[in-house]
Amino acid sequence: MPSSTWNLPHIARGAVLEVAGIEESVAAASPLLGKTVAVVHAAWHSCGSYQVNAAQLTAYKALGARVISIAMMDDLSPPAPKGGRWPGYLAASKDLPADRRFFTATSHRSLVSSGLLREGWLPLIHGDQARWLIEIAKRVPVPQGLETERIDLIHANHYFTLPLALRLGGERNIPVILETQDIQARQYALRNRGGFFLRPYASYDQMLALELGWTARADLCVHLNEEEFLEFGRLLPQARHALVYPATEPAPLSRGRDIVIVASDNYGNYLSLRWFLEEVLPLAGDVELAIYGNIDKGVKNRDAALYEAHKALFMGRVDDIGAVYAATGCILLPTTEGHGLSIKAVEALSSGALLIATPQAFRGMGVDPGSLSNVILRQDAAGFAQALLDIRARLLSGALQPPGADSDTKRLYDRAFSPQAYAKALARCAVPLVAEAASASTPP
Incomplete structure (x- = not known):
């Protein structure tokens, strides 16, 4: 077959090029x-x-x-x-x-x-x-x-x-x-x-x-x-x-007040979660949150002391992750390591939840995350912790609701990742x- 390079939809430029006449x-x-x-x-x-x-x-x-x-x-x-x-x-x-x-x-x-x-x-x-x-x-x-x-x-x-x-x-x-x-x-x-x-x-x-x-x-x-x-x-x-x-199949729209992290077990996710647990969470006081996915096994196997110190936060893999997203008000994406596009980040986009994230969470998406109105970007631990405290207070008071279907992230998901x-x-x-x-x- 002849060599060529095919360009497909690119959300950053908004360009769509036909390939071999396919509409x-x-x-x-x-x-x-x-x-x-x-x-x-x-x-x-x-x-x-x-x-x-x-x-x-x-x-x-x-x-x-x-x-x-x-x-x-x-x-x-x-x-x-x-x-x-x-x-x-x-x-x-x-x-x-x-x-x-x-x-x-x-x-x-x-x-x-x-x-x-x-x-x-x-x-x-x-x-x-x-x-x-x-x-x-x-x-x-x-x-x-x-x-x-x-x-x-x-x-x-x-x-x-x-x-x-x-x-x-x-x-x-x-x-x-x-x-x-x-x-x-x-x-x-x-x-x-x-x-x-x-x-x-x-x-x-x-x-x-x-x-x-x-x-x-x-x-x-x-x-x-x-x-x-x-x-x-x-x-x-x-x-x-x-x-x-x-x-990815769309997650149910977020309509609750829970704050969650959803992550599977790989080494990049382990390093990112370790940063969050060791550097961000101590600055966030008594904020309640839960960590879902089989990342619990990865943390336990690689750092038993870290796991034991935060054991109550780990919910493990659940059969109905959709119910977790539906009860969520804010999803945390504390990504510091890893390569390639994160499927869990795409899931989070589809939920329409408020997102507190590092810029690395949007790697490879070809989009400026700063342009998404329901995303709060923070690079350092202190800034991430402060954003977490602010969002938690506003969710509890009822002053803030997840934007859901009207969110910028849900529209991005529908356009590029559905x-x-x-x-x-x-x-x-x-x-x-x-x-x-x-x-x-x-x-x-």
């Missing part, structure tokens, strides 16, 4: 009717990536496609459904909107029998998480029953699923979209700061080179935020690139690829 209204025409799309993804749940995967399946269904999910375990594991992390994943992903689901994992026996010990595990103990994941994906078996599927498009997530995705697509000339979900080497370098590895340590450049080598093999690279789109375009100028902001906006953007990527593949396979 904005294309989603309404079910352009993928009769096609089957396979979404290949890590077997993760209760995190932003899981929500992105669910949104992909929903969007392709809205475009008329039949959708299948192929979940790959990112560690050595027994086969699904029993053993390892599979029971937890299956229980938490029951609502994944796929027409058919497949699962695959690399067995522990592969560590010796297939050379994984030498090619994957030895680099891993030096911090090379990029190499480890690629070597695992090279060895995962194609799920039984998948050979009966006639797949027209593969949508892979994260570069490390590409060994599996390309194996599925190669023999049948199926086009492959890769949704990068940030430069993963950055995440590994950040995670390695809190890990225990042997010298010589794997370098960021070393892990990035491997990631880019695999990323370049996709027919189209889709990026979830502006920063990522520009960076990958610079690093891989020969590849096709598209900027497609992710979708399922409808996502389906339109995804159509402009997927339809030309499927058409090109069909044309190439048609005899002259």
Whole structure:
């Protein structure tokens, strides 16, 4: 396929460029009717990536496609459904909107029998998480029953699923979209700061080179935020690139007085929450708030003393997070670390709640958060704490109400991050690829 760069809707500039003649209204025409799309993804749940995967399946269904999910375990594991992390994943992903689901994992026996010990595990103990994941994906078996599927498009997530995705697509000339979900080497370098590895340590450049080598093999690279789109375009100028902001299902509109933080467990979120608990909260007096999401496990595992000191604040993962948003008056986004667009920040936008946030919470969105009237931006701990005290007093007195549907953040969400906006953007990527593949396979 020819190399090109595709520009998609960019909310900062307000520009919408057509891609291969596909119009904005294309989603309404079910352009993928009769096609089957396979979404290949890590077997993760209760995190932003899981929500992105669910949104992909929903969007392709809205475009008329039949959708299948192929979940790959990112560690050595027994086969699904029993053993390892599979029971937890299956229980938490029951609502994944796929027409058919497949699962695959690399067995522990592969560590010796297939050379994984030498090619994957030895680099891993030096911090090379990029190499480890690629070597695992090279060895995962194609799920039984998948050979009966006639797949027209593969949508892979994260570069490390590409060994599996390309194996599925190669023999049948199926086009492959890769949704990068940030430069993963950055995440590994950040995670390695809190890990225990042997010298010589794997370098960021070393892990990035491997990631880019695999990323370049996709027919189209889709990026979830502006920063990522520009960076990958610079690093891989020969590849096709598209900027497609992710979708999340809208949270219920905020109509209460609660103050909350909602966060999943990753190292960037842990560092951000640690900053809030250690530097902001002591300046905020007796302000009542609650912390939702499985970040509680991350804090407990990394800093047991910090967790115990604030144990009463942690509510953990809840089944009905919508009820939490509905009872909320103010959402805190104390982001100090991390890369890529935050799905939890997008959820917060959709709720129409008052937001107290650091500027970093809006990374990659291509928007000036200072222009959003229901957002209070604070960079330092003292300023964040004072804003928290002020908002809490006004909520309790009834002098302040969440703006809800009339808020700037809800309008931003509807324009750029809603399922409808996502389906339109995804159509402009997927339809030309499927058409090109069909044309190439048609005899002259």
